[in-house]
Amino acid sequence: MSATELYDLRTECACDPLGIGVRQPRLSWKMRAGRRGARQVAYRLRAAPDVAALSRPGAPHWDTGTIESPRSGQHPYEGPALQSRQRCYWQVRIWDETGSPSAWSAPSWFEAGLFDATDWQADWIEAGWSERADAPRPAPYLRRSFELSVPVAKARIYATAQGLYELHLNGERVGDAVLTPGFSSYAHRLQVQTYDVTALLRPGANALGAVLGDGWFRGRTGASGARNRWGTRVALLLQLEIECADGSRVVVCSDRVWRSATGPILSSDLRDGEVYDAQRAQQGWSEASFDDRDWKPVAVANHDRGRLVASAGPLARRREEFPPKRILRTPAGQTVVDFGQNLSGWVRIRVRGPAGTRLEMTHGEALDGEGNFDLAHLGALGMPPPGQRDVYILRGDGEVETWEPRFTTHGFQYVHVAGYPGDLTGDAITAIAVYSDMRETGSFSCSDERLDQLHRNVVWSMKSNFCEIPTDCPQRERSGWTGDVQVFAATGSFLMETGGVLTKWLADLAAEQRPDGCVPNVVPDTLTSGSRLARLATWVNGSAGWGDAAVLVPWTLYRVFEDRRVLETQYESMKSWVGFAERRARRRHWTKWLRRPREHDAYVWDTGFHFGEWLEPENGTVAALVRVMASSVLFSRPSVATGYFALSTGLLARIAAILGRDRDAARYSALSQRIREAYQREFVGPDGRLRPDTQAEYVRALAFDLVPPSMRPRLVERLVERVHAAGDHLGTGFLATPFLCTVLADERELEIAYRILLQTDWPSWLDSVEKGATTIWESWRGIDDDGNPHLSLNHCSKGAIASFLHEVVAGLRLDPVVPGWRRFLVEPRPGGGITRARAAIDSPYGLIASDWRIESGIFALHVVAPPNTTARVVLPTSNPEEVRESGRALAAADRVAKVGVRNGRVTAELASGVYRFECPICVQGASSTPGPLPQRAGETPVPGTPLAPGDRSERFRSRRLRMDSPHSRVQEETMS
Ligand code: BGC
Numbered sequence: 010m011s012a013t014e015l016y017d018l019r020t021e022c023a024c025d026p027l028g029i030g031v032r033q034p035r036l037s038w039k040m041r042a043g044r045r046g047a048r049q050v051a052y053r054l055r056a057a058p059d060v061a062a063l064s065r066p067g068a069p070h071w072d073t074g075t076i077e078s079p080r081s082g083q084h085p086y087e088g089p090a091l092q093s094r095q096r097c098y099w100q101v102r103i104w105d106e107t108g109s110p111s112a113w114s115a116p117s118w119f120e121a122g123l124f125d126a127t128d129w130q131a132d133w134i135e136a137g138w139s140e141r142a143d144a145p146r147p148a149p150y151l152r153r154s155f156e157l158s159v160p161v162a163k164a165r166i167y168a169t170a171q172g173l174y175e176l177h178l179n180g181e182r183v184g185d186a187v188l189t190p191g192f193s194s195y196a197h198r199l200q201v202q203t204y205d206v207t208a209l210l211r212p213g214a215n216a217l218g219a220v221l222g223d224g225w226f227r228g229r230t231g232a233s234g235a236r237n238r239w240g241t242r243v244a245l246l247l248q249l250e251i252e253c254a255d256g257s258r259v260v261v262c263s264d265r266v267w268r269s270a271t272g273p274i275l276s277s278d279l280r281d282g283e284v285y286d287a288q289r290a291q292q293g294w295s296e297a298s299f300d301d302r303d304w305k306p307v308a309v310a311n312h313d314r315g316r317l318v319a320s321a322g323p324l325a326r327r328r329e330e331f332p333p334k335r336i337l338r339t340p341a342g343q344t345v346v347d348f349g350q351n352l353s354g355w356v357r358i359r360v361r362g363p364a365g366t367r368l369e370m371t372h373g374e375a376l377d378g379e380g381n382f383d384l385a386h387l388g389a390l391g392m393p394p395p396g397q398r399d400v401y402i403l404r405g406d407g408e409v410e411t412w413e414p415r416f417t418t419h420g421f422q423y424v425h426v427a428g429y430p431g432d433l434t435g436d437a438i439t440a441i442a443v444y445s446d447m448r449e450t451g452s453f454s455c456s457d458e459r460l461d462q463l464h465r466n467v468v469w470s471m472k473s474n475f476c477e478i479p480t481d482c483p484q485r486e487r488s489g490w491t492g493d494v495q496v497f498a499a500t501g502s503f504l505m506e507t508g509g510v511l512t513k514w515l516a517d518l519a520a521e522q523r524p525d526g527c528v529p530n531v532v533p534d535t536l537t538s539g540s541r542l543a544r545l546a547t548w549v550n551g552s553a554g555w556g557d558a559a560v561l562v563p564w565t566l567y568r569v570f571e572d573r574r575v576l577e578t579q580y581e582s583m584k585s586w587v588g589f590a591e592r593r594a595r596r597r598h599w600t601k602w603l604r605r606p607r608e609h610d611a612y613v614w615d616t617g618f619h620f621g622e623w624l625e626p627e628n629g630t631v632a633a634l635v636r637v638m639a640s641s642v643l644f645s646r647p648s649v650a651t652g653y654f655a656l657s658t659g660l661l662a663r664i665a666a667i668l669g670r671d672r673d674a675a676r677y678s679a680l681s682q683r684i685r686e687a688y689q690r691e692f693v694g695p696d697g698r699l700r701p702d703t704q705a706e707y708v709r710a711l712a713f714d715l716v717p718p719s720m721r722p723r724l725v726e727r728l729v730e731r732v733h734a735a736g737d738h739l740g741t742g743f744l745a746t747p748f749l750c751t752v753l754a755d756e757r758e759l760e761i762a763y764r765i766l767l768q769t770d771w772p773s774w775l776d777s778v779e780k781g782a783t784t785i786w787e788s789w790r791g792i793d794d795d796g797n798p799h800l801s802l803n804h805c806s807k808g809a810i811a812s813f814l815h816e817v818v819a820g821l822r823l824d825p826v827v828p829g830w831r832r833f834l835v836e837p838r839p840g841g842g843i844t845r846a847r848a849a850i851d852s853p854y855g856l857i858a859s860d861w862r863i864e865s866g867i868f869a870l871h872v873v874a875p876p877n878t879t880a881r882v883v884l885p886t887s888n889p890e891e892v893r894e895s896g897r898a899l900a901a902a903d904r905v906a907k908v909g910v911r912n913g914r915v916t917a918e919l920a921s922g923v924y925r926f927e928c929p930i931c932v933q934g935a936s937s938t939p940g941p942l943p944q945r946a947g948e949t950p951v952p953g954t955p956l957a958p959g960d961r962s963e964r965f966r967s968r969r970l971r972m973d974s975p976h977s978r979v980q981e982e983t984m985s
Contacts, residue, residue, distance in 0.1 A: 013105050013876070014041040017855075018117035020086075020099075022509045023323070028122035028167070028203025030319025032091050035574065037082035038101050038114060039855045040876035045904040045922030047876035049103040051077045056088045056099040060116050063098055075104070081877050082829070082853050083571060086119075093128045094165070094250070096120040122203045122319040123167050123248075131248040131262035133171075133312045136221075137269045137305035142241040145276030145284075146223065148416065151245055151307060153267040154216040154297045157259065161211075163252040166204040171195070171312060172243030173224035173277075173416050177295035178209040178217055186324035187415065187443060192225045192477040193318075193513065194533040195239040197520035200320040200513075201246075210251065217261065218295025219245050222277040222416025229280045231535030232392060232486045238539040244310050246317075268304035277416035279487065281396035282372075285412060287404035288364060321516075322509035323446040325476050327354070331440040336433055341381045344426045346438055351422040351784040351803050353473035353483035354443035355399065357413035362430030364405025369428055372397040372421035374484060375798035382425040386798040387485045395484060397421065403430075418443055420473060420484025420803050422783065444476045445510050448851070451503040453814050455846035456862075460766075460814060462778045467808035470785040471501050474805045478514050478533070482787065482801035489514060489532045492555035492620065496747050497805040498562045500812045502569040503850055511562055512575055518559060519582035526589030528556035530620075551589060552619045553650035554744045559586035560657040564664065570853060571829025576664050587661050587677065590654045593617050594684075598645060612680075612687035614654045615647035622649060622705040625742035626772035629788035629799060648692045648699070648706055649744065655684040656713045688715045697723035704731045705745035711756065712748040725756045737764045738772055739789075747809030754817045754838060763841035766813065774810055819848030821859040824881075835859045835872050835919075836883035839930070854878045868930040874921045884915040885930050892928040899926075 017039040020026050026034075040049060053076065055069040062068035071088025081103070091097065098118045103111050123129065136149035166183060168176060169190040176183035183204050190200045221243040222228075229236050249261040272291055275284040293299045334349030346356075351374055360368060377383040387394035397419040401412050421440075426433055453464045473483040479497070481490040494514065501507050518532045529550045530536060537547045550556075563579040566572045594614040601610070618641055628637055662677035692700050693716065699706040707728035710716050716724060731740065732753075741749050753762035769775045772789035780792050787804035816822045820837030823830065830852035837846065837859060845862035855875030862869055874880045884892060892915055894902035904920035915928070 012042070013047060013103065013109075013111040015039070015101060015103065015111055015114035016041055018099075018101065018114055020117065020119040021321075022506055025118050027120050027205060028165075028201070028319055029119055030122055030124065030321065032124065033085040033087065034091075034119055035083045035085050036099060036101070037084070037853060038103075039853075040081065040103065040111075041855070042105070042876050042921075046106055046920040048106045048921060049079050049081055049877055050106060050108070051075050051104040052081070052101055053103075054084060054099060054101050056086065056097050058095070058097065060098050063100055063116055064113070071099075079877060083573065091121050093121055093124045120203070122201060123317075126314040126317065129167075129246070129248060129314055129317070130260060131246050132264045133244045133246050133310040134263045134265070134267050134307040135242050135244045135269075135310050136271075137307050140242070142237055145278055145281070147271040148223075148274035148277055149221045149243065149269050150218065150272040150291070150294060151221070151263075151267050151269050152216060152218040152295055152299070152301055152304070153261075154214055154299075155261050156214055157210060157212050157251065157253070159212060159257065160254040161207055161251055162254045164205070164207045164210050164249065166206050166247060166249045167201055168204070168219075168245070168247040169199055169201040169317065170219075170221055170226075170243065170245050171199075171240055172226045173222035174245055175220045175222075175415055176204070176218070176247070177220075178206055179211070179215055180293060180296040181209050183209070186326055186446075188224065188325045188418070188477060191320060191322075191324065192533065194517040194520045195226060195316075197316055198318050198516060199316045201317050202320045202324065206249070214297035216295055216297040216299065217247070217249065219247065220272070220274065220415075221245060222274070224279060224416060225533075225535075228278040229395075231488050231531065233543065234280055234392065234395065235539055235543060238535055242310065244312060246312075246314075265307065265309050267307045268301045269307045270301070270304040274416070277414070278396075279417050281417075282398040282400070282419065283414035283417045284400040284402075285414065286402040287410060287412065288402060290404065322477075322513040325443055326446045327441050327443055328446070328472070329442040331442070333435045333438060336435065337380075339376065339381045340379055343382050344429065344433055345376070345382050346424045346426060346433070348422055348424070348440040349783070350440070350469065351420070351473070351782075352440060352442040352469060353418050353420050353476060353803070354441045355414050355417065355419060356424055357411065357439045357441060358401060359409055359411050359437045360401070360403060360429065361407070361409045362403050362405060364403060366403040366405065366430050367428050368401045368403065368426070368430075370399045370401075371425040371427075372399075372419035372484075373423050373425065374421060374802045375792065376423065376796075377798065378793075378796035380796075382423060383798060386800060397484060413441065418476060418483065420482060420801075442472060444472045447475060447505040447507060447510060449505050450851040451505070451815065451849070453811065453819060453846070453848045455814070455818060456844040457767075457842070459775050459778050460818070460843075463774050464811055464814055466778065466782055466784050467500070467805070467811040468504055469783055470803055470805045470808050471497070471504055473784060473803050475501070475505070475507070475510055477510075478517070479510065479805075481806075482804050484803065485801050488535050489517070490555065491518070491528060491530055491532055491558040492552065492623075492743060493804070493806050495554065495558035495561050496743060497809055498558075498565040499569065500747070500809045501805065502565055503812065503815055508566060508570050508572060511566055512572075515562055515575065515579050515582070519579060522559070522582055522585060523550070525592070526585035526587075527551040528559050528586055528589075530555045549618045551593070551617060553590070553614065553646065553653040555620060556586055556589070557653045557657045559583055560660050560664075564660050567664075567667075568823060568828050569830075571831065573667070576668060580664070580668065580670075583657075583661050583664065584673070587654075587658050590614055590650075590657070591680070594651075594654060598647070600644070607690075609683075609687035609690045612651070612654075612684045613647055613691045614650035615645050617645060617650070618642055619646035619650050620743070621646035622703070622741065622745060623743035624788055625703070625705065626738075626740060626789045628742065629790035631800075648688075648701065649709070651684060651688050651691065652709045652713050652715055655681050655688060655715055658684060659714075685715055689717075689720070693720065698727055699724070702727070702731070704728060704735070704740040704749065705742060707731065708741060708745040708748050708752050711752045712745075721756070725758065728753070729758055729761060732761055732765065737761065738768055738770075739765050740772075743806055746807050747812065750810065750813040751817060754813070759817075759838055759840050762813070762817070766810070767841050774807070814846075815848040818843060819846040819859050820861070820883075821848040821850065821857065829853055830857060830878060832879050832881075833857060833874075834881050834883070835870070837861045837870065837885070839863060839868070839885065849873070852878070863930055866929055868928050870924075870926040872919065872924040872926070874919055874924075876921045878921050880919045882917050882919055882924070882926065883911075884917075884926060884928055886915055886928040887913045887931055889915045892926060894927075895925050
């Protein structure tokens with residue numbers, strides 16, 4: 010038997026994290042074993058201040074002894090209380106299913122940052138001159154030099170800023186993160202980064218330098234592009250702590266000794282871009298030998314330190330580079346570079362030319378119908394589009410100059426270059442994608458290249474919209490719209506390790522929640538904060554489906570990563586949101602003032618402003634959006650709001666039960682039942698139709714379980730009718746699109762689900778793919794048939810369709826009960842002419858995969874279940890005797906148990922391991938949808954799932970699976 014190996018030791022979400030702010034970080038590991046059935050039955054953890062002490066008898070300061078437990082993740086460190094700056098090494102060993110111990114893992118470590126405000130000796134420092142508040146301002150350069158008399162043993166910088174900072178030490182850039190200290194709810198939480206700078210220091214003269222950018226803090230943000238949301242002065246707080254080889258300690262802080270000057274960055278703004286005059290660069294400005302006598306003394310400021318928190322999520326970094334795909338001359342005579350990929354980031358240029366030459370690079374997502382560079386579609390509701398223009402003014406010393414901006418990002422595929430001296434060639438310009446450095450975990454591919462492209466587009470919209478916070482789009486508003494996060498969080502958490510970014514963002518959400526529980530529609534609030542004018546718009550906050558992110562996002566993190574702590578930390582925020590909805594629902598809408606109150610009125614949320622379904626196909630223009638908003642102001646969106654009210658309340662009941670808060674669980678469970686009943690009385694007509702009679706409403710009612718089982722068939726029937734009426738096209742918008750195809754598939758309408766998925770004309774996902782999209786569009790209209798762009802071309806939300814690809818096409822799905830991939834389902838449901846599909850995720854337990862193909866009528870499925878997981882497989886045949894696993898009859902297969910047939914399909918339980926199943930595919934014709942799917946050359950059509958219509962037990966099973974969709978958080982939840 011092969012030995013078990015332990016790998017990928019993690020503290021919180023990270024490997025060997027420096028500067029953590031959690032006093033009891035959670036420890037996790039993965040197991041590797043080349044056999045089936047591998048699992049952990051016990052573990053032992055130990056920790057020590059240095060590696061050698063880990064194995065010295067009696068030396069570890071924490072040793073759990075052997076603990077019987079199958080859990081390999083999220084073990085809180087319970088050693089002696091962690092102090093600021095303390096590093097802790099740890100390792101683990103486990104006992105496997107045979108009782109054999111593994112070897113001790115390789116050591117891992119974590120190091121604490123500064124926990125308390127009192128750890129700081131540094132002063133906040135600012136530029137030593139006054140600045141205008143109403144215009145772009147030059148970036149302050151700050152520096153100081155200092156002496157060290159002895160060699161350095163260990164050195165750390167703790168740093169943050171109001172605005173953005175970039176640090177230099179002895180002429181070297183410190184770290185490789187960009188846009189630090191990141192974006193958070195600055196009034197409440199300001200992130201601090203920790204750097205190991207031991208190797209950059211030397212005995213003798215040293216120098217520290219910092220450049221400050223406007224960033225989110227005082228640059229233009231949000232839909233209105235207002236400046237100075239959090240303040241007018243950028244400032245630095247920095248503490249360099251040095252342990253010298255002789256045991257002495259030196260601390261160099263930001264303080265009044267520092268000097269300041271303007272430099273080459275004439276202005277920097279996230280929306281408008283950066284202007285850099287290379288003629289003003291001061292060579293060696295962060296080196297000790299630099300003469301800073303011309304520089305001004307800095308101003309010392311007294312900004313709050315109580316809001317300092319350690320940086321939790323992964324930092325933003327430069328992640329990928331793209332050479333130009335083509336360089337065009339447009340009909341209007343513009344030189345435009347097409348990178349072939351829409352992304353968020355910036356470009357690096359190489360240029361040689363006369364001093365003072367002004368080179369302008371304007372970034373956009375699309376060309377217009379005539380083929381000219383176009384930004385007009387990025388104006389939000391009549392606002393001017395963001396500038397997205399970087400300017401580089403050449404030094405002109407005869408050498409090649411290489412430059413890229415540092416305090417801006419742009420959403421772009423095209424760059425309009427003006428003023429380039431000579432011919433612009435492909436090697437002169439490179440696009441750089443910049444986003445939070447999350448681990449990429451999920452993947453998908455199949456036999457239909459169009460779906461593969463669609464999936465790549467989803468991934469790129471995610472990469473473009475997870476830079477420090479999850480955003481709606483990377484070019485226009487760049488805002489933490491709560492609804493956008495809510496609809497995409499589950500899909501995104503399959504594709505990447507989102508735990509760090511989303512947990513941090515949830516802390517911002519809780520910090521910005523109003524005392525009455527109302528959640529701002531945008532977090533951090535760049536919509537209704539800052540100016541008095543902006544504050545007038547606070548009445549739009551608390552939109553249902555947006556504010557529900559307060560409950561749905563923590564729930565997703567729990568489901569996907571088994572993160573129970575986030576449920577605990579966000580619990581009050583969730584309760585407070587549901588309390589807000591409850592009180593709002595009790596208010597009477599003006600249209601009901603003259604009516605006698607009915608008992609269920611108090612549970613129908615029919616007051617306040619809600620975006621509603623938002624951006625259904627027919628509402629894809631600015632004029633339509635204005636109309637939709639005006640009607641919401643007058644009439645609210647009661648069915649949407651009541652649906653989300655029921656969903657969030659029901660989930661809160663389950664969360665309360667998970668956390669052992671039984672009284673809350675009972676209260677919210679009863680409340681959610683009342684809301685469901687009220688929904689039925691208010692929105693289900695006597696003919697079984699919903700009001701409004703739209704695809705979205707049926708999808709929501711089915712996905713959120715808003716109606717009793719007896720009503721479901723009628724709703725499904727009507728949903729299918731609505732889809733047919735739309736020519737078998739989707740008719741959903743922002744909120745219901747993520748569920749549409751999965752709900753249909755789970756309700757035995759697989760064929761129609763595939764038909765919607767594979768439509769290629771408007772409105773559909775593949776319309777965008779066929780028009781060459783490389784990201785997901787905000788509006789179904791995106792680029793019209795004349796080639797003109799509409800709204801943003803890079804929004805994650807409709808990319809939630811990727812979950813259908815993972816869960817239904819490839820068949821990989823979270824178990825409805827057990828969180829965190831500890832147990833999962835493999836149930837591919839082939840259709841749409843697809844002959845092979847594969848989805849895989851690097852789960853908290855290691856690689857999980859479902860990989861199937863159909864050849865000559867044989868369905869072959871390859872399943873990977875890592876140690877410590879179990880899976881249930883469901884095969885598209887009804888006869889177990891026809892199934893072979895690794896060449897053997899199923900009954901004789903190793904570690905395959907409980908073989909059975911349910912609802913016409915073979916099911917079996919798998920222990921961890923690698924499995925290869927084969928069976929003849931059972932072709933079923935019965936379906937309520939008319940006509941065959943269009944067949945593509947050389948492919949065998951594979952109709953829908955083999956289910957007998959009207960089978961009640963199947964109906965029940967379908968509901969359970971439907972509830973398992975990460976988009977439908979309605980679960981039978983238990984903690985084992
Ligand atoms: C954003 C959306 C957002 C919406 C509110 C838009 O301008 O880009 O993604 O959720 O406003 O409905």
